[in-house]
Amino acid sequence: MIRVVILEDEAPARRKLHSFLEKTKEDFVVIKEIETVLDAINFFEKKPEIDLILSDIELRDGNVFEVYNKIENSAPIIFVTAYDSFWMNAFETNGIAYVLKPYAFLQFEKALKKYASLKNGLALTPNDLLHKIDTYYQSKIVEQTNYKEYIPIKASSGIYFLKVSEIIFIKSDYGVVFAYDLNNKKHVLNQTSLKEIQETLNPTQFFKINRSELVNKNYVQKINRYTKNTVAIQIKTHVLKTSQNKTASFNSWMGL
Structure with missing residues (x-):
């Protein structure tokens, strides 16, 4: 069973994450949903057992990196956000993928496959992984052509x-x-x-x-x-x- 924590302050976005997790073949269970920086800090300070974090950037009371800069976390993080300007911050934490909103199931599934490869010990070196993540992010930016004019x-x-x-x-x-x-x-x-x-x-x-x-x-x-x-x-x-x-x-x- 893969224990997941969701950091997201919008209910529709949380429902979408739940729906996409259910569509996968993995045995995911969401153990906590968090909407604020303060609640996140309080939760992580108790050192819960977590396998994966799904995280937005902006929460109800601030930026999520206020959390990751204060707590000790060893769980990989998949960032799911509308902001494309925080990718370096993401990978300076435990970020393994950066999914830009609006996104489809295929994009989310690719991020989960990246997590699965790490979980199964298929990743090469940290530098190789960082390079692959950077390449993945850059390709997503190129694909992101649907900003409204x-x-x-x-x-x-x-x-x-x-x-x-x-x-x-x-x-x-x-x-x-x-x-x-x-x-x-x-x-x-x-x-x-x-x-x-x-x-x-x-x-x-x-x-x-x-x-x-x-x-x-x-x-x-x-x-x-x-x-x-x-x-x-x-x-x-x-x-x-x-x-x-x-x-x-x-x-x-x-x-x-």
Whole structure:
């Protein structure tokens, strides 16, 4: 029996992982589902017996590498995420595969086969393994061509298309997601969660600065310290603020 822990804060994403595990021929059992950094640290500090970790990057209260930098973990990790900018961090931990959302069963199955080969002692040397993982990741980036260029939006007069490159930021407010364009016009999107739209956008262009806002790097005009652990971001007439657990990763994303 292969004991699996899932680190994922979205229920639909967890259900998808369960479904794909069930489709395999291996005897997987999910012993724990974790949605926050704090719960993950508390869980791993008890040194549970784990065979495999399926991990997203951004959890409800922060970045998952806050967990892996604090705990001792010997279990291999398959990262399943919408972010393509953390692959080096992933392989500096116990990462063995990096599956980019949205993904199909075939992609997930390949990652599990990589785990099976390690489990059965078929891997060569750590350097060889790292090279193969790097090659696998690079091929996934090449395949990732489905970032949206236009977003269809329903209106009373029909459907129109908003150009993604002209969106300055996106905001979620009580289950309604808005996109603000270059003219500060607010568009109501069809998606009902920020994560749902985020997974369709290029992560080198858009970043989630807090629980409710995504910013477009191309329109960041000024960054000022707001509090000790947060910054204020000037985008046209708007001033947006990072959350404490996003500030460091936002600064890194901006190249600061």
